Amino acid sequence: MPWDLKSDRPIYTQLIEQIELMIFSGAYPLGSKLPSVRDMAQEAAVNPNTMQRALAKLEEDGLIITHRTSGRTITEDGQMIQIAKTKLAQEQISEFLEKMKLMGFEQTEILTIIDSMVKEMKK
Amino acid sequence: MPWDLKSDRPIYTQLIEQIELMIFSGAYPLGSKLPSVRDMAQEAAVNPNTMQRALAKLEEDGLIITHRTSGRTITEDGQMIQIAKTKLAQEQISEFLEKMKLMGFEQTEILTIIDSMVKEMKK
DNA sequence: ATTATTGTATTAAGTATCTAATACAATAAT
DNA sequence: ATTATTGTATTAGATACTTAATACAATAAT
Incomplete structure (x- = not known):
């Protein structure tokens, strides 16, 4: 840990x-x-x-x-955990997208960047 | 502001x-x-x-x-700003992907979720 | 020359966080 | 029954952050 x-x-x-x-x-x-x-x-x-x-x-x-x-x-209670997990994930994504938008990135641009970084991670 | x-x-x-x-x-x-x-x-x-x-x-x-x-x-110095901006963006993305991974999301799954949320934001 | 505005520094007080050192109560383990 | 382990509570001290109230130095504005 x-x-x-x-x-x-x-x-x-x-x-x-x-x-x-x-x-x-x-x-x-x-x-x-x-x-x-x-x-x-x-x-x-x-x-x-x-x-x-x-x-x-x-x-x-x-x-x-x-x-x-x-x-x-x-x-x-597996369902409660699932709900909490989904909630946290959505918060993460929202905050992230909001910040990227404030920095002046276009939405499609963000997707492109993430896509390339994910591909990079797969190696 | x-x-x-x-x-x-x-x-x-x-x-x-x-x-x-x-x-x-x-x-x-x-x-x-x-x-x-x-x-x-x-x-x-x-x-x-x-x-x-x-x-x-x-x-x-x-x-x-x-x-x-x-x-x-x-x-x-516009170039310095550009560099700082790119650095911040990459940090944001790295932290975000890292956290989503720790939560147990697959990389392709993350892309799918973001894609749908971005489409949602466009409305 | 005088005044107003600028960044900067200082001191004090309040709050939150963290650590440290204990102590207590309940109960599992023996 | 006794002991060890559990969560919990308390008190004190150190540090960081924030606010508040000033004050100072430099210079732009008048």
């Missing part, structure tokens, strides 16, 4: 985003058990309080479930 | 980004004069110190030029 934390934004929000990604991609499968707060904090080289804060938010959002003394698990 | 400032990231970085976009899109043409720090701060509903900080960074990057007592202007 490559934790990629930068200092330009609050760490706990970056933790939230990266754990979300791991849930969406299946790196943490439905119903699977998460490591303890302390372990996750240590792995991410972060204070336990900070990791706790991120996990609390994810629980608030319904993605993970807390069992008072036996740790946390990913929700079993 | 719609200043869109959120509280999830430092305001001065958001100011930098948005002024960059205005330069790249031509909203601030080459060589044109910028409003004073105080005016820009008021327009963005931000403290002058914060705007000053953003402008200082943009000057450090060479995008704007400071004339001690007569204000600031956008650089005349």
Whole structure:
């Protein structure tokens, strides 16, 4: 698990985003058990309080479930995860297109650029 | 000029980004004069110190030029702007594709989604 | 010459974030 | 029953960001 934390934004929000990604991609499968707060904090080289804060938010959002003394698990509700994943994807795309438009790129131009970059990635 | 400032990231970085976009899109043409720090701060509903900080960074990057007592202007160097714009665009695309990939989307799938969203935007 | 405007610097205060060091309660493991 | 592990809460300190209120120096405008 490559934790990629930068200092330009609050760490706990970056933790939230990266754990979300791991849930969406299946790196943490439905119903699977998460490591303890302390372990996750240590792995991410972060204070336990900070990791706790991120996990609390994810629980608030319904993605993970807390069992008072036996740790946390990913929700079993696959549909909810699917919905959250789609929502995040659409937000990403919207923000991205909006920014490119503000930079002065034409829509067709954007598609062309992405197309060539995707082809580049396939190599 | 719609200043869109959120509280999830430092305001001065958001100011930098948005002024960059205005330069790249031509909203601030080459060589044109910028409003004073105080005016820009008021327009963005931000403290002058914060705007000053953003402008200082943009000057450090060479995008704007400071004339001690007569204000600031956008650089005349169109090529430099073009380079900075291309660099930003590539960063945007890379980050975006990387995140979508982490979420578990296939590359062709991403293209399909964007294509449909772009068509949607054209309406 | 005087005034107004420009960028810049300083000091203080408030807030948010992060870390650190503990401590507590509940319960799984033994 | 005892121990270890779990999530959770608290307090304190450090740092970064933001605002506010000024002040200064240089020079354009008058």
